[in-house]
Amino acid sequence: MLYLIQIGFFTITFWDILDIIIVGFLLFQIYKLLKGSLGFNIFIGLVLVYIAWRIVSVLEMPLLSSILGQFVSVGMIALLVLFQPEVRRFLLFVGQGSLQTRFKFLQRFFKQNQSLENHNLLREQAIQAIITATEAMVESQTGALMVFTSSPNLEGLYSSGVMVNGDVSAQLILSIFNKDSPLHDGALIIKDGKIVAASCVLPVSDRPDIPQRLGLRHRAAVGISENTNIMVFVISEETKKIAYARGGEILEDIAIGKMRQLLEKILFVT
Numbered sequence: 001m002l003y004l005i006q007i008g009f010f011t012i013t014f015w016d017i018l019d020i021i022i023v024g025f026l027l028f029q030i031y032k033l034l035k036g037s038l039g040f041n042i043f044i045g046l047v048l049v050y051i052a053w054r055i056v057s058v059l060e061m062p063l064l065s066s067i068l069g070q071f072v073s074v075g076m077i078a079l080l081v082l083f084q085p086e087v088r089r090f091l092l093f094v095g096q097g098s099l100q101t102r103f104k105f106l107q108r109f110f111k112q113n114q115s116l117e118n119h120n121l122l123r124e125q126a127i128q129a130i131i132t133a134t135e136a137m138v139e140s141q142t143g144a145l146m147v148f149t150s151s152p153n154l155e156g157l158y159s160s161g162v163m164v165n166g167d168v169s170a171q172l173i174l175s176i177f178n179k180d181s182p183l184h185d186g187a188l189i190i191k192d193g194k195i196v197a198a199s200c201v202l203p204v205s206d207r208p209d210i211p212q213r214l215g216l217r218h219r220a221a222v223g224i225s226e227n228t229n230i231m232v233f234v235i236s237e238e239t240k241k242i243a244y245a246r247g248g249e250i251l252e253d254i255a256i257g258k259m260r261q262l263l264e265k266i267l268f269v270t
């Protein structure tokens with residue numbers, strides 16, 4: 001036996017301490033459950049009877065001890081009957097607590113996996129939507145300017161256009177760049193996989209080395225990509241070619257497969 005304190009015949013062991021802590025915890029939980037209810041007074045009454053029984057037992061008063069003893073043992077059954085709803089609540093609380101802790105890790109693991117799967121699915125859908133819209137615009141010789149960013153400091157740019165705040169879909173992109181749409185002029189801005197704004201005016205690059213054949217749409221793509229981490233795709237209305245601008249440089253006439261590869265690299269990568 002592991003003795004912690006021993007004063008003459010009076011000894012306290014480690015198990016006594018643990019016993020007191022557990023009983024204290026259980027009494028506190030019962031107090032929390034019954035606080036404010038009528039059952040609280042009954043509970044206090046029963047606790048007092050129990051304490052009295054323990055005292056008379058220690059003092060070796062047999063008659064009183066056996067009466068109170070009977071009362072306490074019948075009292076246990078009465079307690080269960082009287083506090084049936086509270087006991088149920090208590091057991092539910094104990095069971096729920098331990099189950100929750102046990103499964104918390106698994107829940108977190110599955111949640112993380114699920115959100116990663118959702119993220120990848122959304123990303124794949126967004127890339128496919130942009131590719132589908134691009135193919136359709138190339139086919140119909142529709143000019144387009146699409147800006148991709150994750151920078152939070154572009155408010156100035158949005159203010160020149162119209163806020164959209166929509167999910168990326170081929171239909172939405174095609175409707176925006178449709179020649180009859182009031183939003184077709186200017187740039188579409190996609191931030192973190194969302195279409196944030198359309199019809200935005202971009203700063204035009206004045207670099208002298210940009211080929212003369214490239215007009216304002218391409219120069220605006222180069223302009224916004226200079227000194228920023230912004231990537232831009234341009235679809236030429238005139239030549240039906242796709243161009244890609246980044247870091248102030250422009251790659252003309254990229255294949256649709258190359259565009260998909262670039263989108264996979266830049267579009268809300270985790």
Ligand SMILES: Nc1ncnc2c1ncn2[C@@H]1O[C@H](COP(=O)(O)OP(=O)(O)OP(=O)(O)O)[C@@H](O)[C@H]1O
Pocket residue numbers: 143144145184185186187200201202203204213214215216217218219220235236237238239
């Ligand atoms: N500063 C700008 N910001 C955003 N979009 C612009 C800007 N300047 C021009 N554009 C867009 O470019 C269109 C004009 O394109 P323009 O023909 O001059 O350019 P381009 O580079 O030759 O393109 P394309 O090959 O499609 O003709 C405008 O209708 C407008 O939609």
